[in-house]
Amino acid sequence: MGNWAFVSDFDGTISKKDFYWLVIETYFPEGQELYKKWKAGEYQDIDFLQKVFKSIDQNEDQIIKDIRSLPIDEHVPSFIKTVQQSGGDFYILSAGTDYYIEHILLHYGIDNVPVFSNKGYYENQNVHLSIDENHKHYSRRYGIDKSKVIEEMKEKYDFVYFAGDSEPDSHPAKVADLTFAKDALQDILKENGVPFIGVNSFKEIEKIFRNKGILS
Template sequence: MPAAYGGFSRQPAPESVRKACGARIGATLRPAAPEGFPVIRWNILCDFDGTIAVEDVTDSLLDRFAPPEWQVLERDWRAGKIGSAECMAGQVALLNASREEIDEHLAGLRIDNAFPAFAEAALSAGATLRVVSDGLDYAIRAILARYQLDNLPVLANRLVQTGARQWKLETPFSDAHCRIGSGHCKCASAVREHNRHHRVLLIGDGASDFCAAGEADYVFAKHRLIEHCRHAAIPHASIVGFADAIALLPALLAGKLYTPRRVLAPV
């Protein structure tokens, strides 16, 4: 990745992270483990809107390109009258914008300045990193591409253009048993990530992350997710942004942040 892109300078991961990863950033070495014990490797599931991105990208599109009726659907969702998939499908149908206008708007949105360094450190440590979002895949990929992060897997709702200025929502990651009717059931995604040699770290900030937090081994929580984790006694660390996540990464890799809730089988 280039030293600077998207108008932001890339900061290298701190030396503490490099040492915890067992190698300099960019190498392929993995963290060591005592003989007879499995290496603790992590599947990291990271929310996008309000977590990687500094604002809610979907709401910003609706604010600019949809009539005020989108807020009625938002209120119905917050009141529990409809699920998030129904809410967002209705909102996306209200968008009145060309692809060029969408692209121009997305070009003005930014991510947490420390996220690229976090991604590099986590991947160098042997973790997998996936973006899991109840937002829009097209928007997420367009923004990540500006930061040379378009190689990250993105699991999100699909934004499909149906006319010159019309759009619809598709939900390839929905689940019939989702408790909150999400377009992307992050809880199901977290369950799929579990395997006997990997633990799951969730990084998120809001209601769409609540269920998945209960399935994760550990959570880096922002905003509303902090209080949810406290109330539900979910092992977590509160963060303001990815600078905090980078600082916590060595302790996570060393197994010092949490008491495991599931046993990893020997390798």
Template sequence: MTKQFLFLSDFDGTLSEKDFFHVIIDTYFQKDSEKLYADWDHKVMTDLEYLSRIFQSIGRDEAGIDEDILRIPFDPNAKKVIDHVQRLGGDFVVISAGTDYYIRRIFQHYGISHVRIFSNPGVYANRGIRLNVDPAGKYYSPLYGVDKEKIARDLMQDYQTVFYAGDSRPDLEAALLADTIFAKGKLQPLLDEKKKPYVAIRNFADVEDYLNRHKEVFTDGSR
């Protein structure tokens, strides 16, 4: 049976104001931060390889890493939007090229439940976070670990209306499949290049405002 609507969202930089790997670099690798950020910008390795190295190099026990995770500046309006979506009968799903290790802990900390998470599996190992990515997995991407477009394409088949919120290049193909796109940061010019309309947002307060002003999007199925 087709459900009414689905809200897909990236995590780092979208549901949070700062990527977790930025938190780690700025806290523990300040002397090397310029090079580390340059390597990220110039894509000297895949995002998956880069994040795997950063997360494995944290050098703290599990309790210490939990403290680091709680330094992630989680959008204070995100829970309101998630609750709003769920209250109206929609499903909220996170698609992230980071790791579920910190996303699940953030959601637990803020009392967020009933949210499916598609992300790179992570476990604590050797004073860091190890990403356990399966190259044979259904949604595997050699660049990001997870292929957001494949996930979105599969999930959206069961819904009349799909929203997508994202902020960067890995979100582009998945966002293009949605009926309404909420775009931050680098995703905006990428959508401009595709001549794809979107709702420009700074944070989830803007998402909440849009949903309150456009209640018809929850009833007008476009699939």
């Protein structure tokens, strides 16, 4: 098979809920209106997220507790281990922030998974994003340009798999060798004529991989 990588989106793909929804529902009811405006195109994705993450107003222990309460696909930790044991590298590629992703990885004891995302940090009761406009992966809309990351990986790997669930994932899906699509991403890729395999969970992805003989 040569060297290969599995790259997964985080919010809504690995996690069953987007972290921004957890914040809106718990601390920021005004976020419901903001969400509508964002979906209507009045906000860039990254501006919407920055506003939401700055509206938590809790100490860091509480925020970490909230992050750990985020429900994830139960099969993800063992799937990652199986990929790594079968000679694949696993990456997370997210237009959210590494701040909560790293806490989730730590919480589930997941090792050796590099995270490509917007840099985040805790300060003054909130989560802030540190966006570098000169970074090679910078995107005005998302903070990080996911397709640039996948393009770069394709120079290093013979085969790059990708999994995602929503609009930001439609761009890297065009570049990846094979995309597994959940939820809204399925319709978006259909409309754009981008090939994909529709799935609902990592258990299904693992089954497909076992049938193809990719996992040992």
